[in-house]
Amino acid sequence: MFSNARPAEIRERILMAAAIEFADRGYAGTSIALIAERATTGKGQVQYHFKAKSEMAVALVRAAFSRAPFANLLDADSVHGLEAVVASIRSVGGAFRDDVQVRAAVRLMREYHLIPATLPTPYVGWIARIGALLLEAEAAGEVRQGIDSEVEAWHLVSYFYGVQEVSNRLAGREDLAERIEEMLVRALATLGVTTPERFL
Amino acid sequence: MFSNARPAEIRERILMAAAIEFADRGYAGTSIALIAERATTGKGQVQYHFKAKSEMAVALVRAAFSRAPFANLLDADSVHGLEAVVASIRSVGGAFRDDVQVRAAVRLMREYHLIPATLPTPYVGWIARIGALLLEAEAAGEVRQGIDSEVEAWHLVSYFYGVQEVSNRLAGREDLAERIEEMLVRALATLGVTTPERFL
Numbered sequence: 485m486f487s488n489a490r491p492a493e494i495r496e497r498i499l500m501a502a503a504i505e506f507a508d509r510g511y512a513g514t515s516i517a518l519i520a521e522r523a524t525t526g527k528g529q530v531q532y533h534f535k536a537k538s539e540m541a542v543a544l545v546r547a548a549f550s551r552a553p554f555a556n557l558l559d560a561d562s563v564h565g566l567e568a569v570v571a572s573i574r575s576v577g578g579a580f581r582d583d584v585q586v587r588a589a590v591r592l593m594r595e596y597h598l599i600p601a602t603l604p605t606p607y608v609g610w611i612a613r614i615g616a617l618l619l620e621a622e623a624a625g626e627v628r629q630g631i632d633s634e635v636e637a638w639h640l641v642s643y644f645y646g647v648q649e650v651s652n653r654l655a656g657r658e659d660l661a662e663r664i665e666e667m668l669v670r671a672l673a674t675l676g677v678t679t680p681e682r683f684l
Numbered sequence: 685m686f687s688n689a690r691p692a693e694i695r696e697r698i699l700m701a702a703a704i705e706f707a708d709r710g711y712a713g714t715s716i717a718l719i720a721e722r723a724t725t726g727k728g729q730v731q732y733h734f735k736a737k738s739e740m741a742v743a744l745v746r747a748a749f750s751r752a753p754f755a756n757l758l759d760a761d762s763v764h765g766l767e768a769v770v771a772s773i774r775s776v777g778g779a780f781r782d783d784v785q786v787r788a789a790v791r792l793m794r795e796y797h798l799i800p801a802t803l804p805t806p807y808v809g810w811i812a813r814i815g816a817l818l819l820e821a822e823a824a825g826e827v828r829q830g831i832d833s834e835v836e837a838w839h840l841v842s843y844f845y846g847v848q849e850v851s852n853r854l855a856g857r858e859d860l861a862e863r864i865e866e867m868l869v870r871a872l873a874t875l876g877v878t879t880p881e882r883f884l
Contacts, residue, residue, distance in 0.1 A: 643847075650838070650842040
Protein backbone atom coordinates (compact mmCIF):
# COMPACT_ATOMS: atom_id res chain seq x y z
CA MET A 485 0.00 0.00 0.00
CA PHE A 486 2.99 2.25 0.66
CA SER A 487 5.09 0.95 -2.18
CA ASN A 488 5.79 4.52 -3.27
CA ALA A 489 6.18 6.04 0.20
CA ARG A 490 9.65 6.83 1.47
CA PRO A 491 10.73 5.04 4.69
CA ALA A 492 10.74 8.34 6.62
CA GLU A 493 7.13 8.95 5.58
CA ILE A 494 6.09 5.47 6.66
CA ARG A 495 7.88 5.95 9.97
CA GLU A 496 6.00 9.22 10.57
CA ARG A 497 2.72 7.57 9.63
CA ILE A 498 3.38 4.72 12.07
CA LEU A 499 4.26 7.14 14.86
CA MET A 500 1.08 9.14 14.30
CA ALA A 501 -0.96 5.91 14.38
CA ALA A 502 0.83 4.87 17.58
CA ALA A 503 0.04 8.28 19.13
CA ILE A 504 -3.67 7.86 18.41
CA GLU A 505 -3.71 4.34 19.85
CA PHE A 506 -1.64 5.19 22.95
CA ALA A 507 -3.70 8.33 23.67
CA ASP A 508 -6.89 6.34 23.34
CA ARG A 509 -6.05 2.90 24.80
CA GLY A 510 -2.94 3.51 26.86
CA TYR A 511 0.29 1.56 26.70
CA ALA A 512 -1.07 -1.81 27.83
CA GLY A 513 -4.11 -1.66 25.55
CA THR A 514 -2.14 -0.91 22.40
CA SER A 515 -0.54 -3.60 20.24
CA ILE A 516 1.75 -3.58 17.22
CA ALA A 517 -1.14 -5.12 15.27
CA LEU A 518 -3.49 -2.25 16.17
CA ILE A 519 -0.86 0.32 15.22
CA ALA A 520 -0.18 -1.41 11.90
CA GLU A 521 -3.89 -1.53 11.15
CA ARG A 522 -4.38 2.17 11.90
CA ALA A 523 -1.31 3.06 9.84
CA THR A 524 -2.72 0.88 7.03
CA THR A 525 0.49 -1.05 6.82
CA GLY A 526 1.75 -4.44 7.98
CA LYS A 527 3.21 -5.55 11.30
CA GLY A 528 6.47 -6.23 9.49
CA GLN A 529 6.76 -2.57 8.45
CA VAL A 530 6.10 -1.43 12.02
CA GLN A 531 8.74 -3.79 13.36
CA TYR A 532 11.20 -2.73 10.68
CA HIS A 533 11.01 0.84 12.02
CA PHE A 534 10.56 0.11 15.73
CA LYS A 535 11.89 -3.02 17.37
CA ALA A 536 9.33 -2.90 20.16
CA LYS A 537 6.23 -1.05 21.34
CA SER A 538 8.37 0.64 23.98
CA GLU A 539 10.56 2.19 21.25
CA MET A 540 7.52 3.97 19.85
CA ALA A 541 6.58 5.19 23.31
CA VAL A 542 10.06 6.63 23.85
CA ALA A 543 10.06 8.29 20.42
CA LEU A 544 6.68 9.93 21.09
CA VAL A 545 7.62 11.20 24.54
CA ARG A 546 10.94 12.59 23.26
CA ALA A 547 9.24 14.31 20.36
CA ALA A 548 6.56 15.86 22.59
CA PHE A 549 9.12 17.18 25.07
CA SER A 550 11.20 18.79 22.37
CA ARG A 551 8.16 20.63 21.01
CA ALA A 552 8.06 24.39 21.05
CA PRO A 553 5.88 25.16 24.08
CA PHE A 554 7.81 23.05 26.56
CA ALA A 555 11.33 24.23 26.00
CA ASN A 556 11.31 27.12 23.57
CA LEU A 557 8.76 29.27 21.91
CA LEU A 558 8.25 29.49 18.18
CA ASP A 559 9.01 33.20 18.22
CA ALA A 560 11.58 33.04 20.98
CA ASP A 561 13.18 36.23 19.71
CA SER A 562 10.05 38.32 19.90
CA VAL A 563 8.51 37.09 23.19
CA HIS A 564 10.24 37.65 26.50
CA GLY A 565 9.87 37.50 30.24
CA LEU A 566 6.42 37.22 31.73
CA GLU A 567 4.71 37.45 28.35
CA ALA A 568 6.62 34.34 27.29
CA VAL A 569 5.73 32.52 30.55
CA VAL A 570 2.03 33.16 29.93
CA ALA A 571 2.34 32.18 26.25
CA SER A 572 4.15 28.97 27.17
CA ILE A 573 1.56 27.88 29.74
CA ARG A 574 -1.32 28.64 27.36
CA SER A 575 0.44 26.86 24.53
CA VAL A 576 1.13 23.71 26.57
CA GLY A 577 -2.50 23.76 27.72
CA GLY A 578 -3.66 23.91 24.11
CA ALA A 579 -1.33 21.07 23.17
CA PHE A 580 -2.60 18.89 26.03
CA ARG A 581 -6.09 19.35 24.68
CA ASP A 582 -5.62 19.35 20.92
CA ASP A 583 -2.37 17.63 19.97
CA VAL A 584 -2.74 13.86 19.89
CA GLN A 585 1.02 13.30 20.04
CA VAL A 586 1.27 15.41 23.21
CA ARG A 587 -1.80 13.70 24.68
CA ALA A 588 -0.20 10.32 23.95
CA ALA A 589 3.04 11.46 25.60
CA VAL A 590 1.20 12.70 28.70
CA ARG A 591 -0.61 9.41 29.04
CA LEU A 592 2.56 7.38 28.46
CA MET A 593 4.39 9.44 31.11
CA ARG A 594 1.58 8.65 33.53
CA GLU A 595 1.90 4.94 32.70
CA TYR A 596 5.70 4.96 32.82
CA HIS A 597 5.74 2.04 35.27
CA LEU A 598 4.43 -0.22 32.53
CA ILE A 599 7.00 0.71 29.91
CA PRO A 600 10.22 -1.31 29.77
CA ALA A 601 12.37 1.64 28.69
CA THR A 602 13.76 4.82 30.21
CA LEU A 603 11.55 7.76 29.36
CA PRO A 604 12.92 11.32 29.58
CA THR A 605 12.42 12.88 33.01
CA PRO A 606 9.34 15.07 32.78
CA TYR A 607 8.91 18.67 33.98
CA VAL A 608 12.60 19.56 34.44
CA GLY A 609 13.11 21.10 31.00
CA TRP A 610 10.00 23.21 31.26
CA ILE A 611 10.79 24.27 34.83
CA ALA A 612 14.26 25.41 33.72
CA ARG A 613 12.85 27.32 30.76
CA ILE A 614 10.21 29.09 32.86
CA GLY A 615 12.83 29.84 35.51
CA ALA A 616 14.98 31.59 32.91
CA LEU A 617 11.99 33.58 31.65
CA LEU A 618 11.13 34.64 35.22
CA LEU A 619 14.66 36.01 35.61
CA GLU A 620 14.05 38.09 32.48
CA ALA A 621 10.72 39.18 33.94
CA GLU A 622 12.39 40.24 37.18
CA ALA A 623 15.07 42.21 35.32
CA ALA A 624 12.32 43.96 33.36
CA GLY A 625 10.47 44.88 36.55
CA GLU A 626 7.45 42.78 35.54
CA VAL A 627 7.38 40.73 38.78
CA ARG A 628 8.30 41.41 42.39
CA GLN A 629 12.03 41.91 42.90
CA GLY A 630 13.81 39.14 44.80
CA ILE A 631 11.59 36.20 43.82
CA ASP A 632 13.30 32.81 43.75
CA SER A 633 12.84 32.09 40.06
CA GLU A 634 13.55 28.37 40.38
CA VAL A 635 11.03 27.85 43.17
CA GLU A 636 8.39 29.93 41.37
CA ALA A 637 8.98 27.98 38.14
CA TRP A 638 8.62 24.68 40.02
CA HIS A 639 5.30 25.85 41.44
CA LEU A 640 3.97 27.17 38.12
CA VAL A 641 4.66 23.85 36.40
CA SER A 642 3.24 21.83 39.31
CA TYR A 643 0.11 23.98 39.52
CA PHE A 644 -0.35 23.64 35.76
CA TYR A 645 0.06 19.88 35.95
CA GLY A 646 -2.60 19.60 38.64
CA VAL A 647 -4.98 21.87 36.71
CA GLN A 648 -4.75 19.78 33.54
CA GLU A 649 -5.09 16.52 35.50
CA VAL A 650 -8.19 17.51 37.47
CA SER A 651 -9.73 19.16 34.40
CA ASN A 652 -9.08 15.92 32.51
CA ARG A 653 -10.62 13.69 35.16
CA LEU A 654 -13.62 15.81 36.02
CA ALA A 655 -14.43 17.45 32.68
CA GLY A 656 -12.53 15.62 29.93
CA ARG A 657 -10.42 18.82 29.61
CA GLU A 658 -13.43 20.76 28.29
CA ASP A 659 -12.87 23.51 30.87
CA LEU A 660 -9.09 23.45 30.56
CA ALA A 661 -8.66 26.79 28.76
CA GLU A 662 -10.86 28.55 31.34
CA ARG A 663 -9.12 26.85 34.27
CA ILE A 664 -5.72 27.88 32.91
CA GLU A 665 -6.86 31.51 32.73
CA GLU A 666 -8.08 31.28 36.35
CA MET A 667 -4.72 29.78 37.27
CA LEU A 668 -2.82 32.56 35.51
CA VAL A 669 -4.73 35.27 37.40
CA ARG A 670 -3.75 33.59 40.69
CA ALA A 671 -0.16 32.88 39.63
CA LEU A 672 0.47 36.43 38.45
CA ALA A 673 -0.85 37.80 41.76
CA THR A 674 1.53 35.43 43.60
CA LEU A 675 4.41 36.75 41.50
CA GLY A 676 3.55 40.29 42.53
CA VAL A 677 2.58 41.43 39.04
CA THR A 678 1.04 44.86 39.50
CA THR A 679 -0.46 45.15 36.00
CA PRO A 680 -1.71 41.62 35.21
CA GLU A 681 -4.04 43.00 32.52
CA ARG A 682 -0.90 43.78 30.45
CA PHE A 683 -0.18 40.05 30.30
CA LEU A 684 -3.58 38.32 30.34
CA MET B 685 -1.38 -20.46 59.21
CA PHE B 686 -4.39 -18.32 60.09
CA SER B 687 -6.48 -21.12 61.45
CA ASN B 688 -7.25 -19.04 64.52
CA ALA B 689 -7.71 -15.72 62.75
CA ARG B 690 -11.22 -14.43 62.23
CA PRO B 691 -12.30 -13.85 58.58
CA ALA B 692 -12.42 -10.07 59.08
CA GLU B 693 -8.82 -10.11 60.29
CA ILE B 694 -7.71 -12.15 57.31
CA ARG B 695 -9.55 -9.80 54.99
CA GLU B 696 -7.77 -6.79 56.53
CA ARG B 697 -4.43 -8.57 56.28
CA ILE B 698 -5.06 -9.35 52.61
CA LEU B 699 -6.03 -5.74 51.88
CA MET B 700 -2.89 -4.42 53.57
CA ALA B 701 -0.77 -6.87 51.54
CA ALA B 702 -2.59 -5.77 48.38
CA ALA B 703 -1.90 -2.11 49.25
CA ILE B 704 1.83 -2.77 49.57
CA GLU B 705 1.94 -4.67 46.28
CA PHE B 706 -0.20 -2.15 44.34
CA ALA B 707 1.79 0.81 45.72
CA ASP B 708 5.04 -0.88 44.78
CA ARG B 709 4.27 -2.71 41.52
CA GLY B 710 1.14 -1.03 40.24
CA TYR B 711 -2.05 -2.75 39.14
CA ALA B 712 -0.64 -4.69 36.19
CA GLY B 713 2.43 -5.88 38.09
CA THR B 714 0.47 -7.28 41.04
CA SER B 715 -1.03 -10.77 41.07
CA ILE B 716 -3.28 -12.68 43.45
CA ALA B 717 -0.33 -15.02 44.07
CA LEU B 718 1.93 -12.14 45.13
CA ILE B 719 -0.74 -10.76 47.43
CA ALA B 720 -1.35 -14.18 49.00
CA GLU B 721 2.37 -14.64 49.54
CA ARG B 722 2.76 -11.25 51.23
CA ALA B 723 -0.30 -11.92 53.39
CA THR B 724 1.20 -15.32 54.27
CA THR B 725 -1.99 -17.06 53.22
CA GLY B 726 -3.15 -19.04 50.21
CA LYS B 727 -4.63 -17.91 46.88
CA GLY B 728 -7.85 -19.65 47.89
CA GLN B 729 -8.22 -17.42 50.95
CA VAL B 730 -7.63 -14.30 48.84
CA GLN B 731 -10.21 -15.40 46.32
CA TYR B 732 -12.66 -16.29 49.06
CA HIS B 733 -12.60 -12.65 50.22
CA PHE B 734 -12.17 -10.92 46.84
CA LYS B 735 -13.45 -12.40 43.60
CA ALA B 736 -10.91 -10.52 41.52
CA LYS B 737 -7.88 -8.26 41.74
CA SER B 738 -10.10 -5.35 40.69
CA GLU B 739 -12.27 -5.86 43.77
CA MET B 740 -9.27 -5.24 46.00
CA ALA B 741 -8.40 -2.13 44.01
CA VAL B 742 -11.92 -0.75 44.46
CA ALA B 743 -11.92 -1.56 48.18
CA LEU B 744 -8.59 0.23 48.67
CA VAL B 745 -9.59 3.33 46.74
CA ARG B 746 -12.94 3.55 48.56
CA ALA B 747 -11.26 3.17 51.94
CA ALA B 748 -8.64 5.83 51.14
CA PHE B 749 -11.26 8.33 49.97
CA SER B 750 -13.35 7.89 53.09
CA ARG B 751 -10.33 8.60 55.29
CA ALA B 752 -10.35 11.59 57.54
CA PRO B 753 -8.21 14.10 55.66
CA PHE B 754 -10.11 13.92 52.38
CA ALA B 755 -13.63 14.44 53.50
CA ASN B 756 -13.70 15.20 57.19
CA LEU B 757 -11.20 15.93 59.87
CA LEU B 758 -10.73 13.84 62.95
CA ASP B 759 -11.52 16.78 65.17
CA ALA B 760 -14.09 18.30 62.91
CA ASP B 761 -15.74 20.01 65.85
CA SER B 762 -12.64 21.80 67.01
CA VAL B 763 -11.11 22.89 63.69
CA HIS B 764 -12.88 25.33 61.40
CA GLY B 765 -12.52 27.54 58.38
CA LEU B 766 -9.08 28.29 57.04
CA GLU B 767 -7.35 26.44 59.86
CA ALA B 768 -9.18 23.28 58.77
CA VAL B 769 -8.27 23.88 55.10
CA VAL B 770 -4.58 24.10 56.01
CA ALA B 771 -4.84 21.05 58.30
CA SER B 772 -6.58 19.03 55.59
CA ILE B 773 -3.97 19.83 52.92
CA ARG B 774 -1.09 19.03 55.28
CA SER B 775 -2.79 15.86 56.40
CA VAL B 776 -3.42 14.60 52.86
CA GLY B 777 0.19 15.44 52.01
CA GLY B 778 1.39 13.37 54.96
CA ALA B 779 -0.87 10.49 53.95
CA PHE B 780 0.43 10.56 50.35
CA ARG B 781 3.93 10.19 51.72
CA ASP B 782 3.49 7.86 54.71
CA ASP B 783 0.28 5.84 54.36
CA VAL B 784 0.73 2.83 52.09
CA GLN B 785 -3.00 2.38 51.61
CA VAL B 786 -3.34 5.98 50.41
CA ARG B 787 -0.24 5.62 48.22
CA ALA B 788 -1.76 2.48 46.71
CA ALA B 789 -5.04 4.30 46.09
CA VAL B 790 -3.27 7.23 44.42
CA ARG B 791 -1.37 4.88 42.14
CA LEU B 792 -4.50 2.86 41.32
CA MET B 793 -6.39 6.07 40.50
CA ARG B 794 -3.57 7.00 38.13
CA GLU B 795 -3.81 3.56 36.49
CA TYR B 796 -7.59 3.57 36.36
CA HIS B 797 -7.59 2.79 32.63
CA LEU B 798 -6.21 -0.65 33.44
CA ILE B 799 -8.78 -1.60 36.06
CA PRO B 800 -11.95 -3.35 34.90
CA ALA B 801 -14.17 -1.75 37.55
CA THR B 802 -15.64 1.65 38.29
CA LEU B 803 -13.49 3.52 40.78
CA PRO B 804 -14.94 6.41 42.77
CA THR B 805 -14.50 9.77 41.03
CA PRO B 806 -11.46 11.42 42.58
CA TYR B 807 -11.17 14.99 43.83
CA VAL B 808 -14.87 15.90 43.99
CA GLY B 809 -15.39 14.99 47.66
CA TRP B 810 -12.33 16.86 48.78
CA ILE B 811 -13.16 19.88 46.61
CA ALA B 812 -16.65 20.01 48.16
CA ARG B 813 -15.27 19.74 51.68
CA ILE B 814 -12.69 22.50 51.13
CA GLY B 815 -15.35 24.65 49.49
CA ALA B 816 -17.53 24.38 52.59
CA LEU B 817 -14.57 25.26 54.82
CA LEU B 818 -13.76 28.30 52.67
CA LEU B 819 -17.33 29.54 53.16
CA GLU B 820 -16.74 29.27 56.91
CA ALA B 821 -13.44 31.10 56.46
CA GLU B 822 -15.16 33.88 54.54
CA ALA B 823 -17.87 34.24 57.19
CA ALA B 824 -15.15 34.46 59.85
CA GLY B 825 -13.36 37.20 57.91
CA GLU B 826 -10.29 35.00 57.43
CA VAL B 827 -10.19 35.37 53.63
CA ARG B 828 -11.14 38.11 51.19
CA GLN B 829 -14.88 38.71 51.05
CA GLY B 830 -16.62 37.66 47.85
CA ILE B 831 -14.33 34.81 46.84
CA ASP B 832 -15.94 32.05 44.79
CA SER B 833 -15.44 29.21 47.26
CA GLU B 834 -16.06 26.45 44.70
CA VAL B 835 -13.56 27.84 42.22
CA GLU B 836 -10.96 28.43 44.94
CA ALA B 837 -11.47 24.90 46.30
CA TRP B 838 -11.05 23.46 42.78
CA HIS B 839 -7.77 25.34 42.41
CA LEU B 840 -6.45 24.36 45.85
CA VAL B 841 -7.04 20.66 45.16
CA SER B 842 -5.60 20.90 41.63
CA TYR B 843 -2.52 22.80 42.82
CA PHE B 844 -2.03 20.23 45.59
CA TYR B 845 -2.35 17.37 43.12
CA GLY B 846 0.31 18.87 40.85
CA VAL B 847 2.64 19.53 43.79
CA GLN B 848 2.51 15.94 44.99
CA GLU B 849 2.89 14.59 41.44
CA VAL B 850 5.95 16.66 40.52
CA SER B 851 7.47 16.09 43.99
CA ASN B 852 6.93 12.37 43.47
CA ARG B 853 8.48 12.27 40.01
CA LEU B 854 11.45 14.54 40.66
CA ALA B 855 12.25 13.80 44.32
CA GLY B 856 10.40 10.63 45.34
CA ARG B 857 8.21 12.89 47.55
CA GLU B 858 11.20 13.69 49.81
CA ASP B 859 10.55 17.43 49.46
CA LEU B 860 6.76 17.10 49.64
CA ALA B 861 6.28 18.61 53.10
CA GLU B 862 8.41 21.63 52.18
CA ARG B 863 6.68 22.06 48.79
CA ILE B 864 3.28 21.96 50.47
CA GLU B 865 4.33 24.73 52.87
CA GLU B 866 5.52 26.81 49.89
CA MET B 867 2.20 26.10 48.21
CA LEU B 868 0.23 27.16 51.28
CA VAL B 869 2.06 30.51 51.47
CA ARG B 870 1.11 31.18 47.83
CA ALA B 871 -2.45 29.89 48.20
CA LEU B 872 -3.19 31.96 51.31
CA ALA B 873 -1.91 35.09 49.55
CA THR B 874 -4.25 34.30 46.63
CA LEU B 875 -7.16 33.99 49.06
CA GLY B 876 -6.40 37.44 50.44
CA VAL B 877 -5.41 36.20 53.89
CA THR B 878 -3.96 39.23 55.66
CA THR B 879 -2.46 37.35 58.61
CA PRO B 880 -1.10 34.11 57.06
CA GLU B 881 1.23 33.59 60.06
CA ARG B 882 -1.90 32.86 62.11
CA PHE B 883 -2.56 29.80 59.95
CA LEU B 884 0.89 28.55 58.86
